[in-house]
Amino acid sequence: MMKQFFIGAALLSAAMTVAAQQAPPPAAGQHHESLSPKAQAAATINGKSITIDYSSPRVKGREGKIFTKDGLISKDKDYPFWRAGANDATTLKTPGNIMIGDLMIPAGTYTLFVDISDPANWTLVVSKDVGEWGLNYDKTKDLGRVKMKMAKPTSLVENMTWTIAATHGMNGTITLEWENVSASVSLMVH
Numbered sequence: 001m002m003k004q005f006f007i008g009a010a011l012l013s014a015a016m017t018v019a020a021q022q023a024p025p026p027a028a029g030q031h032h033e034s035l036s037p038k039a040q041a042a043a044t045i046n047g048k049s050i051t052i053d054y055s056s057p058r059v060k061g062r063e064g065k066i067f068t069k070d071g072l073i074s075k076d077k078d079y080p081f082w083r084a085g086a087n088d089a090t091t092l093k094t095p096g097n098i099m100i101g102d103l104m105i106p107a108g109t110y111t112l113f114v115d116i117s118d119p120a121n122w123t124l125v126v127s128k129d130v131g132e133w134g135l136n137y138d139k140t141k142d143l144g145r146v147k148m149k150m151a152k153p154t155s156l157v158e159n160m161t162w163t164i165a166a167t168h169g170m171n172g173t174i175t176l177e178w179e180n181v182s183a184s185v186s187l188m189v190h
Helices: 002-021
Strands: 038-045 048-055 090-094 098-100 103-105 108-115 123-127 142-147 149-151 157-168 171-179 181-189
Touching: 038 171, 048 157, 048 181, 103 142, 157 181
Parallel strands: 038 157
Antiparallel strands: 038 048, 048 090, 090 108, 098 103, 098 181, 108 123, 123 142, 149 181, 157 171, 171 181
């Protein structure tokens, strides 16, 4: 009897050790960060550090099937408003007042969306709503909208990328590139 107890305890201990070494499955609704890793665009312009925090999705063989009316983005509940990234909302932070295009943006934190209803003419949407999941667009929270300058990258952009680039003095550019699209807006830092 004692021998059976020790064998049972040893088997139970071994089973618990194996179970503890296995990674738990993701919880319902949880996304794998490796599919769309976190990224940041940052630049210091006129002495102020401007950042955009986002998650970067990949094309993964879906070229020509991302921005079409029946493509990947069209499946989001807020389409044609796109969260301009994946997972958590894309966030703009500025320690000082800035102008994006002709839109004045006070110092603070904002969420970025892009209206892609017209594939040839995107609009950047700056929302005062922050901290939400990326698919919770509420137009009543818009700070404002700015038309974006559209272009085609020289080659396929596999990893969706935001960039902030200083051009000269107080000026810069914010650019969003993914797949076969490049969209940018002018930036002025006060």
